[in-house]
Amino acid sequence: MLSISKKMYGMNIKQIFFLEKDIYPFDSRIDLVGITQSIIPLEGLIPIETLQKDLTKNEEELFSGISKSTRKRIKQVQTNENLQKIILTEPSNQEILQFQNFYNQFAKKKQTHLCNPYHVETLKLLRDQQALIITKIKDVHQQQTLCYRVYAADGKRAMPFYSVSHYRLTHDTHFRRLVGNVHCLLIWENIIWFKNRGYQIYDSGGLTNNPNIRNFKLKFGGEIITEYSGYLANSLLGKAALRIRKWKLATKNRGE
Numbered sequence: 001m002l003s004i005s006k007k008m009y010g011m012n013i014k015q016i017f018f019l020e021k022d023i024y025p026f027d028s029r030i031d032l033v034g035i036t037q038s039i040i041p042l043e044g045l046i047p048i049e050t051l052q053k054d055l056t057k058n059e060e061e062l063f064s065g066i067s068k069s070t071r072k073r074i075k076q077v078q079t080n081e082n083l084q085k086i087i088l089t090e091p092s093n094q095e096i097l098q099f100q101n102f103y104n105q106f107a108k109k110k111q112t113h114l115c116n117p118y119h120v121e122t123l124k125l126l127r128d129q130q131a132l133i134i135t136k137i138k139d140v141h142q143q144q145t146l147c148y149r150v151y152a153a154d155g156k157r158a159m160p161f162y163s164v165s166h167y168r169l170t171h172d173t174h175f176r177r178l179v180g181n182v183h184c185l186l187i188w189e190n191i192i193w194f195k196n197r198g199y200q201i202y203d204s205g206g207l208t209n210n211p212n213i214r215n216f217k218l219k220f221g222g223e224i225i226t227e228y229s230g231y232l233a234n235s236l237l238g239k240a241a242l243r244i245r246k247w248k249l250a251t252k253n254r255g256e
Contacts, residue, residue: 031238045228051204065221
């Protein structure tokens with residue numbers, strides 16, 4: 001389990017990852033509790049599907065659990081000498097901001113949520129607990145980062161917060177294919193890296209309803225598990241914040 005604390009709009013917020021036991025009652029000084037992937041179905045949390053690989057299996061079993069087409073993609077770039085694999089176990093503030101800049105270029109192109117200062121603070125707080133792992137692959141010939149994966153990791157479970165590549169920034173089909181294959185390689189290299197450090201679970205970070213993303217994750221194999229995520233109010237201020245959040249989400253979904 002991991003937990004971080006921060007302030008936002010005058011509220012004391014605690015974010016908990018991978019909750020494995022009931023921790024009621026919460027500290028009365030906390031206004032809002034965010035829960036990411038609890039195995040316990042606490043009242044107020046929403047059930048989500050996630051995909052988990054058992055890292056106690058040997059490397060051969062883990063690789064054979066990946067779809068044939070994805071294994072082929074990994075092998076196509078596995079011996080590419082231009083690729084540099086980088087794993088940051090204690091990323092600096094500058095390295096976190098470099099990731100933010102890379103991610104936000106992708107997010108603007110895709111018209112999705114940006115990695116904003118609130119999210120950067122979360123990454124820094126996890127880093128300060130030695131619970132943030134940033135991985136990437138660079139093309140050393142072109143001096144270009146091709147893809148990133150950013151994990152919350154507690155020594156038992158590793159879960160990607162962010163997964164991003166820049167294949168959308170070009171119409172070059174060869175480059176897009178290369179980046180897609182390199183991203184598959186990065187996932188596989190990360191799985192083995194966590195396994196070799198005694199981790200037990202490699203978590204997909206949730207299965208979405210987007211068929212392309214869902215199918216991509218499923219190709220890496222594993223077991224579909226139901227866990228629970230969401231926000232719990234612990235004060236009147238927290239309850240008001242959740243009502244506002246619910247209203248904003250409803251307004252956005254209606255396209256207003």
